[in-house]
Amino acid sequence: xxxxxxxxxxxxxxxxxxxxxxxxxxxxxxxxxxxxxxxxxxxxxxxxxxxxxxxxxxxxxxxxxxxxxxxxxxxxxxxxxxxxxxxxxxxxxxxxxxxxxxxxxxx
Numbered sequence: 001x002x003x004x005x006x007x008x009x010x011x012x013x014x015x016x017x018x019x020x021x022x023x024x025x026x027x028x029x030x031x032x033x034x035x036x037x038x039x040x041x042x043x044x045x046x047x048x049x050x051x052x053x054x055x056x057x058x059x060x061x062x063x064x065x066x067x068x069x070x071x072x073x074x075x076x077x078x079x080x081x082x083x084x085x086x087x088x089x090x091x092x093x094x095x096x097x098x099x100x101x102x103x104x105x106x107x
Contacts, residue, residue, distance in 0.1 A: 005046035006030040007037045007063060009055045017050070034058050038066060041073065049073075 004026050006017050014030035021028035029044050031037045034055045041049070049067060053060035067073045 001025070001027045002047040003027045003029065003044055004048045004050060005037075005041060005044065006050045007034055007055070007060070008032065008050075008052035009034065010052070013052075034060070034063050037063055038070075041067065045072070 004021050006014050006021075006028060007030070008014050008017075009032055011032045014032055018028040018030050029040065029046065031040045034052075035058065049064075051060040051063055055063075058066065
């Protein structure tokens, strides 16, 4: 089962998001302190990252750069490792126009 890691400084949001993802069949983990996100990422090796852009240091952009600079998380997507990033400011499951997916050449 794919593991989705949610990083957002709003604990209510991450709890709601984790519950929703689990209800629809995903394994989800969350971190509310972006400064601890890399440690959690190393321990669970998620397939997908959902990052809030507006967080205390490091913000979502900085965290994305850190993930992309780490070889284990920068591997190209494949059928055995379909890793990707989803960035969000105000993510809602039905508001796909607010999502930016990566890998992206601009980041």
